[in-house]
Amino acid sequence: MDLFLQQSxxxxxxxxxxxxxxxxxxxxxxxxxxxxxxxxxxxxISGYVLMYCGIAAVPFPLAVILAIGAAILAAIxxxxxxxxxxxxSSGATLLVTSFAIAMxxxxxxxxxxxxxxxxxLLPAILSESVTIFGLIxxxxxxxxxxxxxxxxxxLDWFMTKQKTGIAMRAAxxxxxxxxxxxxxxxxxIAGAFAxxxxxxxxxxxxxxxxxxxxxxxxxxxxxxKAFIAAILGGLGSLKGAVAGGFLLAFIEVYLxxxxxxxxxxxxxxxxLAIVVLVLLFRPNGLLPAKTLAAEKV
Amino acid sequence: MTSLIxxxxxxxxxxxxNAVRGIDLxxxxxxxxxxxxxxxxxxxxxxxxxxxxxxxxxGKIIFDGTDITDFSSETLAPLGLTLSPxxxxxxxxxxxxxxxxxxxxxxxxxxxxxxxYERVYELFPILFERKQxxxxxxxxxxxxxxxxxxxxxxxxxxxxxDEPSLGLAxxxxxxxxxxxxxxxxxxxxxILVEQNVSMALNIADRGYVMASGxxxxxxxxxxxxxxxxxxxxxxxxx
Numbered sequence: 029m030d031l032f033l034q035q036s037x038x039x040x041x042x043x044x045x046x047x048x049x050x051x052x053x054x055x056x057x058x059x060x061x062x063x064x065x066x067x068x069x070x071x072x073i074s075g076y077v078l079m080y081c082g083i084a085a086v087p088f089p090l091a092v093i094l095a096i097g098a099a100i101l102a103a104i105x106x107x108x109x110x111x112x113x114x115x116x117s118s119g120a121t122l123l124v125t126s127f128a129i130a131m132x133x134x135x136x137x138x139x140x141x142x143x144x145x146x147x148x149l150l151p152a153i154l155s156e157s158v159t160i161f162g163l164i165x166x167x168x169x170x171x172x173x174x175x176x177x178x179x180x181x182x183l184d185w186f187m188t189k190q191k192t193g194i195a196m197r198a199a200x201x202x203x204x205x206x207x208x209x210x211x212x213x214x215x216x217i218a219g220a221f222a223x224x225x226x227x228x229x230x231x232x233x234x235x236x237x238x239x240x241x242x243x244x245x246x247x248x249x250x251x252x253k254a255f256i257a258a259i260l261g262g263l264g265s266l267k268g269a270v271a272g273g274f275l276l277a278f279i280e281v282y283l284x285x286x287x288x289x290x291x292x293x294x295x296x297x298x299x300l301a302i303v304v305l306v307l308l309f310r311p312n313g314l315l316p317a318k319t320l321a322a323e324k325v
Numbered sequence: 326m327t328s329l330i331x332x333x334x335x336x337x338x339x340x341x342x343n344a345v346r347g348i349d350l351x352x353x354x355x356x357x358x359x360x361x362x363x364x365x366x367x368x369x370x371x372x373x374x375x376x377x378x379x380x381x382x383x384g385k386i387i388f389d390g391t392d393i394t395d396f397s398s399e400t401l402a403p404l405g406l407t408l409s410p411x412x413x414x415x416x417x418x419x420x421x422x423x424x425x426x427x428x429x430x431x432x433x434x435x436x437x438x439x440x441x442y443e444r445v446y447e448l449f450p451i452l453f454e455r456k457q458x459x460x461x462x463x464x465x466x467x468x469x470x471x472x473x474x475x476x477x478x479x480x481x482x483x484x485x486x487d488e489p490s491l492g493l494a495x496x497x498x499x500x501x502x503x504x505x506x507x508x509x510x511x512x513x514x515x516i517l518v519e520q521n522v523s524m525a526l527n528i529a530d531r532g533y534v535m536a537s538g539x540x541x542x543x544x545x546x547x548x549x550x551x552x553x554x555x556x557x558x559x560x561x562x563x
Contacts, residue, residue, distance in 0.1 A: 194423050195430060198416045204378050205414050210402035210431025210479065 031285065033163055039281035040274070041169035044176030045231050047273030049254030050261065051183065052227035054269040058200035058317060059220045060115070062122040063255065066106060066129035068247025070099045070225055073133075074232030075148065075242035076141060082149030096229030103225025107218055115217070130248075137244035145243040154237050172234040179230055180270065183223075187266070192219055200264070200317075260303055262313025271314050276303070328387070329354045329514050330375070330406075330483055335384035337370045337538075344370035346538040347384065352483075357505065357515045359525040359546065362535035363559045368518040369411055371535070372485045375516075376401055376408045388483070402431040405482035409489065411518075413472040417461025421452055424460050424471055428478030437480065445474040448504060466497035473504065483514045490521050502528055522559075526550045534558045 049067065056064050074095040081091030110129050114121050157166045187193040192215070199206040199216040207213055228247075235250060236242060253276060261272025279302050283295045291298075306314070328351045337345035345367040352358050360368045373379035375386055377398040386394045388406055401407065416424050425445060429438045446453040449470040455463060460471060469489060476484055486505070490498040502524055505515060509528075519525035526532055526546040534542040534555055542554035549555060 191426070191430070194419065195427060198419060198423075198427050201416050201418055202414055204398065205410060205416075206427070207398040208376060208378070208402065208408055208410075209427045209475070210399050211427065212399045213397075 030162065034165075035281050035285040036278075037163060037165050037169060037173075039278045041172040042281060043274035043277030044172050045234050045250065045273075046254050046257045046277050047270040048176060048179055048227045048231040048234075049250055050257040050269035050273045051266060052224035052231070053251075053254055053258045054261075054264055054266055055196075055220050055227070056224050057258070058264040058266070059196065059203070059217060060111070060122070061119055062111065062126065064106075064224065065123070065126040065251065065255075066133065067224065067228055067254070068249075068251035069130050069133040070102050070106075070228035071232035071235065071247035071250065072137060072242065072244065073102045074099045074229045075236045075246050076137070076146075078233065078236055079146050079148045079242050088151045092233050095233055096226060099229030099232060100222050100225035103221040103228065104218055107221040111221075112214075112217075134244050141244070143244060145241045148236055148240050148242055150237055150240050155240075166238075168234075168237045171237065175230055175234055179227065183227075183266070186223075192216075196220060196223075256300075256303060260306060260313055262316035265313065265315050265317035268313050268315035268317065275306075275314070279303070327390075328352060329356075329389055330516075331387040332371075332375070333385040333387070335371070335374060335386060336382045337367070337374045337379050338382040339380070343382075344379070344538055345374065348535070348538075348540050350533060350540075352514060352516060354482075355509070355512060355514055356531065357509050357517060357529045359529035359532040360516060360518045360535065361522055361525065361532055361549075361555065361558070366535040366558070367538040368535055369487055370538075372408055372487050372516065372518060375485060376406065378408075399431075402479045402481075405480065406485075407476045407479055407481045407483075408485040408487065409472045409476040411487040411491065413465075413468045415460040415463070415468050415471045415475065417459065419460055420457055421460060421463070421471060422456040424475050425452070425456075425478050428475035431479055438478075441478045441480055445477055448477070448507070449474050466493050466500070469493060469497070469501060473501075477508075477513075481513065483516070484508070485516045485518075487518045488520060489517070490519060490524070498524070522555065523550070 052067055053063060056062055077095040077098045078091055081094060086094070106129060110125055111122070114125050154168045154171070157164050187197055195206065195211045196216050196219055199211060206216070231250070254273065257272035257276045258269050260276060261268025261270070279299050283299055287295055330352050332348060332350040334347040334349060335345060336343065336347050348371065360371065362368050370379050374381050377396055381394055385392060388404065393401065416427070425442065429441050432438050432441070451467055452470060452474055455467065460468065463471060473489065489501050493501065498521065505517065505528055508515065517525055517529060526549055529546045532543065532546050532549045533540050534549065536558045541558050542549065542552070
């Protein structure tokens with residue numbers, strides 16, 4: 029039972045990171061119809077900012093703010109430089125563009141920084157652990173859980189109470205009519221990218237604080253997982269992204285904890301088979317977006 | 326009196342299809358003008374072209390002395406020009422109140438927004454009762470009221486109405502037309518696209534009849550109701 033609860037806590041911490049990343053993908057997809065595979069590179073940028081801040085002995089809270097800020101700026105720049113010129117093109121064009129950006133950034137990291145994994149200096153407290161109700165939980169995991177909750181509350185407030193957030197939801201539902209109201213396409217799309225950058229930045233800080241290292245391909249695996257989570261939850265649906273992120277993390281963590289030793293190498297295929305099974309019964313995901321059929325720009 | 330809006334040989338093409346072929350329209354301040362014609366005559370394309378939702382391939386659109394032909398959709402609401410689209414297209418996943426709030430998105434003046442809410446809630450008390458409800462959960466008639474209310478939130482000088490009675494029960498249709506008459510009293514200029522020809526001509530000052538992307542007749546509402554041009558336009562006779 030203890031092991032089960034322990035693993036559940038781990039799953040919640042991991043699920044939070046997947047949920048934040050899947051949300052970042054969903055925010056952009058719901059408005060532009062684009063799966064941004066360069067989302068992972070936003071994470072990597074945040075990771076390198078944390079690394080350089082560690083080397084320069086910048087206080088950790090400031091380093092976190094700088095890292096998240098860098099991801100936001102990078103996301104806005106990505107939209108302005110790469111995606112705006114191809115806006116309104118077919119989904120395939122947008123997808124290939126996002127792959128190209130991901131590749132270019134990975135090459136830049138490899139050639140300008142290092143192809144190898146670099147250590148990131150973190151405050152000692154992050155690697156300690158505390159005992160809560162008999163469960164031993166790492167401080168970094170608690171930080172992940174709390175940050176996720178704060179981010180989800182913030183996002184909910186932004187999307188339901190803020191004029192810009194409401195305009196983004198309207199644009200996701202019917203872009204032409206939203207523009208007719210005087211909502212600028214550029215504002216909404218840049219806003220969606222900024223939001224996805226914020227989510228990627230927070231996810232990156234949480235991801236790095238559990239690994240204490242960064243490499244040029246750091247963002248690839250988590251974003252691939254987030255993509256699966258977003259599909260599992262229902263592409264373009266924000267609630268679905270959160271549900272999918274947590275479900276995927278629970279599947280992964282439980283399989284790695286409870287699958288017999290001899291079966292461990294089949295962990296990933298079994299996990300993905302469960303995802304396929306869910307999609308067989310709910311082809312549009314767990315909580316599909318009502319606006320999936322809406323026209324994208 | 327000069328025209329509030331003027332279309333000068335405007336054409337609209339979607340790839341190879343010419344939906345509108347060089348039409349001229351001129352509407353004065355305070356008028357209600359009906360745009361009539363069979364399905365596919367180019368009425369909706371004309372309205373969409375005015376608000377920048379359909380591509381203008383030739384011609385000029387002048388609104389209140391400004392050439393707005395190449396203006397993008399989002400710049401028109403601040404000028405006082407908006408469209409209540411065909412099929413209502415309310416934001417189904419947003420509350421009634423948020424739908425209205427977005428209608429006033431381009432308005433900066435807080436007092437003006439407050440006045441707009443009051444005006445819309447006075448015209449449609451049902452929207453006030455349902456203001457927390459999602460747009461998608463309203464009935465068809467209520468959604469049409471929401472679409473109209475949302476368009477009125479930017480206090481437009483020229484309101485384009487695309488089939489406001491489409492798919493509604495007769496009693497609701499009458500309510501919508503009463504409202505259009507009320508809006509005229511409030512000084513809103515209206516271009517009305519309608520399938521319900523007799524009601525449209527009853528309320529309108531003038532009418533234009535379109536067929537195959539061209540204007541085939543125009544004149545006073547009364548003279549149009551009497552003439553055979555309308556029948557010909559609908560039945561496809563030349």
